Amino acid sequence: MLMKDSAVNEQIKYDVAIIGGGILGCFAARNLMRWNVSAVLIEAEDDVCKGITRANSAIVYTGYDNKPGSLKAALTVQSNRDFAKLCEELDVPFSRCGSLLVAFDSEAETVLQKKYHNGIRNGVNGLKLLSGAEVLELEPMLSANVRVGLYAPDTGTVNPWQLGIAACENAMANGCDVWCNETVSNIVRSENGYWITTSNKKVHAKAIINCAGLSADQVQNLLYPAEVSLDFDGADYLVMDKAIAKPKHVIFHETAEGKGITAVPCTEGNLLLESTARALTVPFASTLEGIRSVKDTVKAVLPQVDTTKVIRSFGAVRPNLRGRNGENISDFYIGNPAPDFYSLIGVKTPGLTCADALGRSVAEKVAVYLHAEENTAFSPVRKGIAKTDGQIICQCEQITKGEIIEAIKRGATTVDSIKRRVGTGMGRCQGSRCTYAIERLLEEEIHGENVRRAKETI
Amino acid sequence: MEKTCVEQKKQYDILIIGAGVAGLSAAKSAYELGCRSILVVEHTNYLGGILHQCAHYGFGDGLNGPEYIQTLLDAFPNELEYRLNTTVIGIHADKTAVLSSAEYGVQTICFSQLILAAGCREIQAGALDIAGTRPMGVYTAGQMQEMINVYGILPQSPVVILGSGDIGLIMAKQIAEIGGEVALVEQNSVLGGLERNQWGIEQYAIPVYFDTTITELHGEKHLSAVTLGNGAELPCKTLLIAVGLIPNQELLDGIGHPDWLHLCGNCNRIHAMIESVVYEGKKAGISACEKL
Known part of the structure; x- marks a missing residue:
């Protein structure tokens, strides 16, 4: 993306610096513009949404998976309800296709029941436990061996980078600056904020929102002792040719060993197939075993899907958030090591669903800290690139x-x-x-x- | 629909999709049989199709691709109507085709006979079981052939080519000729392409890794190496995929094989020799005329 400020080595001052232009940084930027603050989004790559945002399952979850009373449960249920409005504001295609969590053995059946009751407690609408026959009626492409299913009509799918880029464009239209190709190398405290050194610039900000994705723990560690740290899992994805027959719903596959494959009929018309989590080898590298195991499992779960019609495969990275003693933190974590420093660290599923809510939450906290007034000129509306005729x-x-x-x-x-x-x-x-x-x-x-x-x- | 087409002068006896060797041959033969209502539609901005990028010799009387195209164009009837930079985005059972171009926008054309001469495309890396990162430097062989021969862009050396069919062999020889370091990987135990394309391998002592394939790519931003099936790693900066061609028949999805449809050239089946493409094009032109 083009820089708005072209000067190199110039010292620039903003109220807020957002570090990291993944989908979370883009939504933090968008929501900051609801307030009268000056802000810059600093991204290390040559464009926004190129890291974990890009290798994402594209699912808008309902919240039946999340622990009742957790921040994840609350934000997911609310965000799902608001998602169509969000996509309308940002002019991004959204498909509320519904999902089926399906199991082929009796052990997994109890998991589905647990999730159903969990979902009811969280306030998820329309959940239904279905028999194998009922599942097949809804989704005839599934294997006839399916025993039980959990139907969630409100599950949807959205293109993650399209949504993030839309939020970024909306933030820019409302006055946020965006710098790409600028890696944050150092942050030091000043009297009233921070000096941030990037590849070519030095910038002062009264407050920082850290959304640095896979490096978010390291960015916080530049200043504050490690409360949390990240380690990583990998996953493999296959993108299928649009022409093949595909399920109408998002299909989650529950096995005796836990989560199996996921099949997502994307808004573009391609079927996206995702493996279960595996150990990370090289970041964003797929594994041959992973690719082959997805194909084999799909043959059993969705036998009519033509697994020879792959057009692309890729590997993803999933962060796992650990506390001081290495314990797993399963809820969203909003770090706040100082009144003027907020971090979103280790956000994974359902991060895409909750990106706007998480961004809004940190933006509000920073706005309160800065005693910022509401920006009455803020427009939440962004127009997408229209299809045109021609060459x-x-x-x-x-x-x-x-x-x-x-x-x-x-x-x-x-x-x-x-x-x-x-x-x-x-x-x-x-x-x-x-x-x-x-x-x-x-x-x-x-x-x-x-x-x-x-x-x-x- | 037909009436509107006639009124708007968008009705043709024969619509030909693709102005490569097959489409041009079909147009010429239909013209020679007396048909004067022919439209040739081409999505690129030139006539001649894939031969445009074939700098090697061996077409017709020992010509290279562009020279061969010139002989076709020299013999091409002047008054034949064609449109460049125009893509057919749909064909319908009511004998209409939807065209998209800068000049006319989206436009519906009616035809009596349709000749599909849309060529083929290459199997690309994403369709193969190749794991690893997704770095820059991975191309299909034909894509690199166009970059070198049409735009004068050279690949970063060393180059690994997967597949020893004709395109793989031709690209290996050409890259060796211009001074690049190149190796071939072939899943079978013998070279794939025509014998006349194989001699360059010996002449330039190009290493060939037989009975194996590429299983993994390495490199964060740019390709640095590939892993072979036996676990060996080959350092390289460019990988060319030359594992096969697929006829472009997607326009036919949902319309079956009606009697007004005639396929020719690489969109019918993949041809090894230009002569058989010309022959098939001529035949398609003749059978379209016979049905008028």
Whole structure:
């Protein structure tokens, strides 16, 4: 994304600095703009939402999984109810497709019953425990061996990076600055806040919101003794060709050993298949065993899904939050080691569902600390990039030149950034036919800017 | 619908999708049989299709791709109507096609006969069981062929090519010729492509890893190495996927095989030789004319 302030090594002052432009940072930024504060979002990568936001299951949960009385339960149930409105404000496709948690053995049956009662206590609407026959009636693509299912009609799916980018654009439209390619290297206390040193800049902020994702514990550790730390799991994902037959609902698979695979009919029309959690090897690297095990399990759970029609596979990283003594912290953690420093550390499922609520929560706390007044000019509305007629550049997804140019105008500086704004290269050829054409459009549109190109030499 | 098309002059006897060798051959043969109401639609901004990027020789009388295209265009009837930068986004059973272009926006065309000559696409890395990170530097072989031959962009060396079919062999030879370090990985125990494409492997002493495949990619931002099936790691900065071609038949989803539809070229079946593409194109042009 383009920087709003071009000066290098300049000392700049803001009320609030948000560190990390994943979906949480983007929503913290958006919600901060509800108040009269100046703010900058600082992102290490060349665009927002490129880390764990990107390798996400795209599910909007209902909250039957979460412990009654926990912050997760409260925020998930409320966020799910508000999700359609949020997506309408930000003009992001949202599909309330419903979900089926299905089990094939009697041991898992008790888990479903427990979750059902949990959900009722949390106030989740419409939950139903179904027999195998009832499950098959709702979702005929499931294996006939299914014994029991938990139906949650309010489960939905949304594209995580589209939502995060939309929140970022909305924050920018309301006055937030966004710096990309700026890694925070040091933070020191000042009399009334912090001096933050980044790759090319030094910035003063009266308060910090730390949403640095996989590095969020390290960012907090720059100043405050470690209350919490992160370790990581991995997972493998397969994206299927749009043309295959796919289930209508999100399918969660419960096994005797715990959570099995997940199948998500995404808003774009692709089926996304996710493995169960595994030990992390290399961050964001998939494993062959993982890919093969997802395919094998899908054959048993959803036998009609054509597992040969994979168009992309990738690995994800999941943070696990640990307390001082290494104990697992399962609830959302909002760190507040000083009155002017807030951290969202180790946020995972259902982080996408609760991103706006979590962002709003930390933004409000910071606004109260700063005695900020409400921003009466704040507009929650952002318009997405509209589909247009004209010359088609991405043949698979039928994305036009006009849509690509609009993405560039909104700040995309790489083929990848354009992909995540308009969907180019997301189809069955995965950009092998359009990448170079898009690079040329980038060059035409951004003279002299730092356009990442494939121009290379032997 | 038909009436509107006639009024708006959007009715053609023959609509040809794709202006590669198959589509151009079909258009020419239909024209020579007397058909004058033909529209050729092409999604790129040039005629000739994939031959555009084929710098190697061996087409017709020992020509390279662009030279061969020129011979086709020289013999191409001037008054034949074609549209570049135009994508067909739908074909319907009522014999209409929906076109999208900058010039006309989204437009419906009626036809009596349809010749689908939309070529093929390559199997890309994402479709294969290859684990690891997803770094930059992974291309399909044809994508790299276009980058080198049309845009003058060279791959970062060393290069590993997965698959020793014709495209894999041609790219291996070309990269060796321009001074790149290149190796081939082939799942079978013999080279795949035509014999005439194999001699470059010997000439440039290109290493071939037989009976194995690539199982994993390494590198955070940019590719640094690939792992082979036997566990060996090959350091490389570029990986080209040359494991096969798939006919572009998605436009036919839901319409079956009506008698007004004629397929030719690589969207019908994958051809090894240009002569059989020309032959199939001609045949499609003739059978479309016969049905008029």
